[in-house]
Amino acid sequence: MSSEIEKNDKNELEEYNKRLLDDILAQDDIDRFREEFLAIHEYEQSEYFENTTLENRQKIFEFLSPKEVAEFFDQLEIDEEEYEDLFDTMDAHYASKVLENMSSDNAVDILNELSKPKVASLLTLMHRDEANEIKDLLHYEEDTAGGIMTTEYISLDADTPVKEALMLVKEQAPDAETIYVIFAVNTTGQLVGVLSLRDLIVAENDAYIEDIMNTRVISVDVAEDQEDVAQKMRDYDFIAMPVVDYQSHLLGIITIDDILDVMDEEASEDYSRLAGVSDIDSTNDSVVKTATKRLPWLIVLTFLGMITATILGSFEDTLSQVALLAAFIPIISGMSGNSGTQSLAVSVRNISTGEIDEQSKFKVALREAGSGFLSGIVCAIILFIIIVILYRQPFLALIVGGSLTIAMTVGTLVGSMIPLIMNKLNIDPAVASGPFITTINDIVSMLIYFGLATTFMSYLT
Amino acid sequence: MSSEIEKNDKNELEEYNKRLLDDILAQDDIDRFREEFLAIHEYEQSEYFENTTLENRQKIFEFLSPKEVAEFFDQLEIDEEEYEDLFDTMDAHYASKVLENMSSDNAVDILNELSKPKVASLLTLMHRDEANEIKDLLHYEEDTAGGIMTTEYISLDADTPVKEALMLVKEQAPDAETIYVIFAVNTTGQLVGVLSLRDLIVAENDAYIEDIMNTRVISVDVAEDQEDVAQKMRDYDFIAMPVVDYQSHLLGIITIDDILDVMDEEASEDYSRLAGVSDIDSTNDSVVKTATKRLPWLIVLTFLGMITATILGSFEDTLSQVALLAAFIPIISGMSGNSGTQSLAVSVRNISTGEIDEQSKFKVALREAGSGFLSGIVCAIILFIIIVILYRQPFLALIVGGSLTIAMTVGTLVGSMIPLIMNKLNIDPAVASGPFITTINDIVSMLIYFGLATTFMSYLT
Numbered sequence: 001m002s003s004e005i006e007k008n009d010k011n012e013l014e015e016y017n018k019r020l021l022d023d024i025l026a027q028d029d030i031d032r033f034r035e036e037f038l039a040i041h042e043y044e045q046s047e048y049f050e051n052t053t054l055e056n057r058q059k060i061f062e063f064l065s066p067k068e069v070a071e072f073f074d075q076l077e078i079d080e081e082e083y084e085d086l087f088d089t090m091d092a093h094y095a096s097k098v099l100e101n102m103s104s105d106n107a108v109d110i111l112n113e114l115s116k117p118k119v120a121s122l123l124t125l126m127h128r129d130e131a132n133e134i135k136d137l138l139h140y141e142e143d144t145a146g147g148i149m150t151t152e153y154i155s156l157d158a159d160t161p162v163k164e165a166l167m168l169v170k171e172q173a174p175d176a177e178t179i180y181v182i183f184a185v186n187t188t189g190q191l192v193g194v195l196s197l198r199d200l201i202v203a204e205n206d207a208y209i210e211d212i213m214n215t216r217v218i219s220v221d222v223a224e225d226q227e228d229v230a231q232k233m234r235d236y237d238f239i240a241m242p243v244v245d246y247q248s249h250l251l252g253i254i255t256i257d258d259i260l261d262v263m264d265e266e267a268s269e270d271y272s273r274l275a276g277v278s279d280i281d282s283t284n285d286s287v288v289k290t291a292t293k294r295l296p297w298l299i300v301l302t303f304l305g306m307i308t309a310t311i312l313g314s315f316e317d318t319l320s321q322v323a324l325l326a327a328f329i330p331i332i333s334g335m336s337g338n339s340g341t342q343s344l345a346v347s348v349r350n351i352s353t354g355e356i357d358e359q360s361k362f363k364v365a366l367r368e369a370g371s372g373f374l375s376g377i378v379c380a381i382i383l384f385i386i387i388v389i390l391y392r393q394p395f396l397a398l399i400v401g402g403s404l405t406i407a408m409t410v411g412t413l414v415g416s417m418i419p420l421i422m423n424k425l426n427i428d429p430a431v432a433s434g435p436f437i438t439t440i441n442d443i444v445s446m447l448i449y450f451g452l453a454t455t456f457m458s459y460l461t
Numbered sequence: 462m463s464s465e466i467e468k469n470d471k472n473e474l475e476e477y478n479k480r481l482l483d484d485i486l487a488q489d490d491i492d493r494f495r496e497e498f499l500a501i502h503e504y505e506q507s508e509y510f511e512n513t514t515l516e517n518r519q520k521i522f523e524f525l526s527p528k529e530v531a532e533f534f535d536q537l538e539i540d541e542e543e544y545e546d547l548f549d550t551m552d553a554h555y556a557s558k559v560l561e562n563m564s565s566d567n568a569v570d571i572l573n574e575l576s577k578p579k580v581a582s583l584l585t586l587m588h589r590d591e592a593n594e595i596k597d598l599l600h601y602e603e604d605t606a607g608g609i610m611t612t613e614y615i616s617l618d619a620d621t622p623v624k625e626a627l628m629l630v631k632e633q634a635p636d637a638e639t640i641y642v643i644f645a646v647n648t649t650g651q652l653v654g655v656l657s658l659r660d661l662i663v664a665e666n667d668a669y670i671e672d673i674m675n676t677r678v679i680s681v682d683v684a685e686d687q688e689d690v691a692q693k694m695r696d697y698d699f700i701a702m703p704v705v706d707y708q709s710h711l712l713g714i715i716t717i718d719d720i721l722d723v724m725d726e727e728a729s730e731d732y733s734r735l736a737g738v739s740d741i742d743s744t745n746d747s748v749v750k751t752a753t754k755r756l757p758w759l760i761v762l763t764f765l766g767m768i769t770a771t772i773l774g775s776f777e778d779t780l781s782q783v784a785l786l787a788a789f790i791p792i793i794s795g796m797s798g799n800s801g802t803q804s805l806a807v808s809v810r811n812i813s814t815g816e817i818d819e820q821s822k823f824k825v826a827l828r829e830a831g832s833g834f835l836s837g838i839v840c841a842i843i844l845f846i847i848i849v850i851l852y853r854q855p856f857l858a859l860i861v862g863g864s865l866t867i868a869m870t871v872g873t874l875v876g877s878m879i880p881l882i883m884n885k886l887n888i889d890p891a892v893a894s895g896p897f898i899t900t901i902n903d904i905v906s907m908l909i910y911f912g913l914a915t916t917f918m919s920y921l922t
Contacts, residue, residue: 039677043697075698170663179659180641197658198640202631216500234725236504237536237718239700256717257698263721264695267728268810274735275806275895276799287831294803295836301799302840305792306847312788313852319787323780326787327773330794330903331766337798338737338762338896342755345736349729370748375756379763386767391774434736434895435799442791 017048025056030063038068045072054089066094070101073110083113087122096125099134103177105150105258108137137252145229146222148262149243149252152177158184158192158210162203169197177255181240184213191217191242191250219244222251227352229254230262270352274345276301276435297435304439308333308446315450322460324391325453328400329446335379335404336411336445337438343368343415344437351423365416372412376405395459399452407445414441478509486517491524499529506533515550527555531562534571544574548583557586560595564638566611566719569598598713606690607683609723610704610713613638619645619653619671623664630658638716642701645674652678652703652711680705683712690715691723735806737762737896758896765900769794769907776911783921785852786914789861790907796840796865797872797906798899804829804876805898812884826877833873837866856920860913868906875901 017040024033037045037060049057049072061069078086087095087110099107099122111119111134119138123131133151140146154172156165165182173179182200184193193213203212219242220229233241239256276297285293312319312329319326346368350361380401387397415437453460478501485494498506498521510518510533522530539547548556548571560568560583572580572595580599584592594612601607615633617626626643634640643661645654654674664673680703681690694702700717737758746754773780773790780787807829811822841862848858876898914921 041677041679041697166662173659173663179662198634201627201640202634216502218502234718234721236502239717256700256721257695260695260717260720260724263724263728267724267732271728271732271735271806271810274732275802277803277806285828287828287835290828290832291835291839294800294832295839298796298800298836298840299843301796302792302843305795306844308791308795309788310851312791313785316784316788320781320784323777323784323787324774326780326784326790327770327777329787329790330769330773330907331763333791334766334769334794334798334896334900334903335759335762337795338899339755339759341736341895342738345732345738349732367746367748367751371751371755374748374752375759378752378756379759382760382763383767390771434802435795438799439795442795446791 013044014047014051017044018051021048022052022056025052025059028059033059033063037064042072043075046075046077050076050078057086058089061090061094066097067101070098073098074102074106080113083110084115084118087114087118092121093125096122100126100130103150104130104133104137104152105148105177105252107134108147111138112142140222143226144222145220145224145226145241145243145254146251148226148229148258149222149254150177150258151252153183153240153242153250153253154179154181155183155185155250156209158186158208158213160209162200162207162209162212163205165200165209169200177253178240181238181253183242183250183253184209185250189250190248191219191244193217194242217242219248220254221246226262227266230259230266233259234263266352270348273348274341274434276433297433301435301439304436305442308439308442311443311446312450315454318450318454318457321457322396322453324393324396325450325460328387329449331383332400332403332407332449333442333445335376336407336441338411339372339375339408340411340415340437340441341434343372343412344419344434347416347419351419361420365413365420368416369409369413373405373409376408379408380404393460395456399449399456399460403445403449403452406448407441410444410448411441414444474505475508475512478505479512482509483513483517486513486520489520494520494524498525503533504536507536507538511537511539518547519550522551522555527558528562531559534559535563535567541574544571545576545579548575548579553582554586557583561587561591564611565591565594565598565613566609566638566713568595569608572599573603601683604687605683606681606685606687606702606704606715607712609687609690609719610683610715611638611719612713614644614701614703614711614714615640615642616644616646616711617670619647619669619674621670623661623668623670623673624666626661626670630661638714639701642699642714644703644711644714645670646711650711651709652680652705654678655703678703680709681715682707687723688727691720691727694720695724731809734809735802735895737894758894762896762900765897766903769900769903772904772907773911776915779911779915779918782918783857783914785854785857786911786921789848789864790910792844793861793864793868793910794903794906796837797868797902799872800833800836800869801872801876801898801902802895804833804873805880805895808877808880812880822881826874826881829877830870830874834866834870837869840869841865854921856917860910860917860921864906864910864913867909868902871905871909872902875905 021033021037024036037048040048049060090098099110102110111122114122123135126134137146137149137151152175154169154176156168160168169179169182180197182195182197183191184195186192193210193215194217195209195213199212218232218236218238220232222243222245229241232238233254233256241254242250243252243254245251277294343365347361347365350364383404384397384401387400388394391397418437418440482494482498485497498509510521551559560571563571572583575583584596587595598607598610598612613636615630615637617629621629630640630643641658643656643658644652645656647653654671654676655678656670656674660673679693679697679699681693683704683706690702694715694717702715703711704713704715706712738755804826808822808826811825844865845858845862848861849855852858879898879901
């Protein structure tokens with residue numbers, strides 16, 4: 001026991017399992033392998049499988065039953081493009097049995113990554129009922145409630161007597177994803193109530209399910225976005241959320257462990273967008289692959305940057321008369337970019353949490369601009385004082401300060417409005433990433449700065 | 462039933478509840494209020510409470526028992542600074558009973574926001590056992606396992622017979638945060654096993670807990686960071702994680718619903734850091750408050766920006782000879798900032814998920830620099846071609862392209878190394894926010910650009 005606790009450190013535990021199991025597999029000791037491997041948690045099994053050799057994986061498929069493999073395949077986290085290879089190394093019949101024994105939502109996630117012909121042949125080899133269930137699930141969009149739900153839930157007729165219910169729950173238990181939330185349906189399969197296993201256990205023996213169930217059911221529509229589902233489950237503290245069609249027929253459930261993954265995925269996505277990286281979590285990519293992934297973005301930004309350069313080039317006269325103007329280009333564009341990114345972050349966050357309604361979103365955008373103006377003035381005053389002290393040019397200081405204030409106001413407005421407008425137009429706000437906003441703000445702020453400088457040129461020289 | 466489902470839309474449901482309950486409270490109809498209010502989900506109750514008037518809140522305290530209020534106070538989400546006011550409006554005796562009936566982890570969260578004398582007086586009014594439990598919890602750091610755990614769990618002696626166990630579970634059920642995970646302890650209170658309610662239900666009647674429990678217990682140390690706890694619960698798909706001291710004594714449990722909040726909090730934090738905003742989620746702040754919150758950062762950045770300006774000012778001669786050099790300042794500083802932010806995002810993400818070990822982190826940093834160099838070359842070639850076409854100045858194009866390549870390589874290195882170094886030095890990586898990295902990269906890239914330009918001046922004029 002105490003040795004377990006000491007091994008609680010994630011990496012150490014992983015190392016320990018790996019060394020032990022590698023050794024055993026090297027000796028082809030099937031009994032010892034089964035003993036040690038099946039004793040560790042499915043998550044650790046999946047970790048070991050992910051990090052071991054192809055040869056060892058083959059041995060695992062030899063030593064374990066499809067059902068045993070299914071247990072840890074439910075937890076497998078490998079890159080999407082690796083699934084095709086993985087299933088190529090498995091006997092098709094064996095593979096179909098593994099998928100059959102997995103939770104339907106996880107099986108569907110894997111099938112979504114495989115080629116069409118492979119999916120078709122695997123489905124043919126599966127048990128008919130399982131295959132049909134999975135075919136249904138494959139129809140739903142990946143990031144909707146339907147795409148992440150599982151069909152392995154416990155449901156009871158609303159008129160079941162409590163004293164029979166526990167037996168029925170036990171019967172359905174082996175296949176169910178969770179037995180702690182029980183769904184009550186009417187004769188046509190419509191969801192009419194929910195109860196927890198806790199309610200059932202403490203209920204009077206002579207009651208019926210409909211007496212103890214909660215009829216104010218919170219459910220999600222099968223087409224609802226996974227992010228909204230996550231928000232709802234977080235609000236209501238559910239461990240399982242029922243998924244229904246437009247006629248309230250119960251189609252499946254979404255369990256809390258899947259929601260943790262959704263939240264992580266969505267947070268990663270928002271974060272990557274802000275940084276302008278498409279795929280933040282693959283740490284094993286080569287230098288060339290990393291560069292290739294980021295280049296499209298960087299090339300777009302290069303061209304956008306050339307717009308700024310061309311604009312500045314057209315002010316060459318102004319620049320050659322007062323070269324010092326160039327010294328303040330980075331600070332003006334930088335501050336406008338910074339405040340723009342701040343507003344972008346707030347705006348994107350407001351859109352994705354859905355906490356506030358349409359009207360308030362624009363109110364928030366205006367507030368952002370107001371705060372940009374205020375902060376702009378404060379920073380401008382500081383800048384004004386420094387420039388007067390360092391360069392003794394109050395008029396230059398005035399132009400720089402004025403430009404900073406305007407650029408920061410416009411910057412915050414751009415940062416907060418663009419994602420809102422895109423969202424309204426149903427354009428993916430991914431385009432409004434941090435670097436994009438920054439580059440737009442570069443262009444705007446330089447036009448303001450050199451526009452002002454050129455206009456008041458006579459005072460500067 | 463169907464009307465419930467139609468009201469599934471969050472905002473509509475909220476509106477509906479608000480109008481209904483406001484009306485009833487206006488009529489002082491205590492019976493109808495209790496009927497309607499207690500029928501809705503605790504989350505909706507808390508939403509209503511958050512958005513209603515002070516007068517209505519007072520009525521709620523009058524109409525409901527402390528236990529009923531505790532139910533939805535467990536879900537309350539108001540700004541940290543509002544708790545003091547909220548508890549000022551409550552009778553101290555009533556308030557202490559509310560806290561007593563809340564989950565201990567949530568009560569502690571609230572007490573952490575109240576002033577010391579108020580906490581002391583509330584604790585005095587509480588039942589002794591409850592008060593002592595809460596005093597213990599108040600000692601732990603807020604963002605550790607101890608700070609988010611609750612002491613309301615179900616534990617059984619390992620030598621309890623299965624046929625008695627269900628009775629004991631039922632007895633402990635009313636106070637327990639979850640009854641679905643049961644913890645087995647030995648006579649000295651050390652955690653020796655876990656089992657699920659499911660295991661218990663399907664177990665043979667003549668077995669003992671120690672026969673059916675899992676002895677390979679995964680637990681977290683009471684001092685462990687909440688982010689690591691979240692990661693572990695996600696990995697293992699737990700709905701409750703036991704918290705132990707260094708001698709394996711069971712101290713409390715952390716339930717999955719609290720982990721959802723932790724994940725949201727941590728994601729928000731990472732996101733805000735990248736954008737350089739301290740507090741992203743408060744949508745109700747005034748313009749002045751928003752500006753005040755962001756100004757400290759922006760003022761620091763203004764001073765940092767003045768370093769860039771001063772450096773550029775020292776190249777005034779170079780600039781006045783070739784004014785066109787200024788045109789490419791934004792693109793070079795911008796691209797170096799963009800690629801730096803991308804690397805920063807990857808690096809921060811690697812630190813916070815803890816997926817890879819120390820050594821690999823630096824390997825990743827080097828890979829980032831490599832990819833920065835590669836992308837830099839590609840963008841530089843594009844830029845070179847455009848400049849030659851537009852301005853017919855191949856040497857200027859060479860200097861701009863060369864600077865871009867070096868600036869992007871250094872930028873990615875800075876972006877990925879700074880958070881790693883800070884993490885190693887145990888400095889809060891919050892300082893390494895996006896705008897900070899961008900500004901550092903501004904300084905570095907301008908030194909490179911004008912260093913090169915001044916060195917090869919003779920070729921430019």
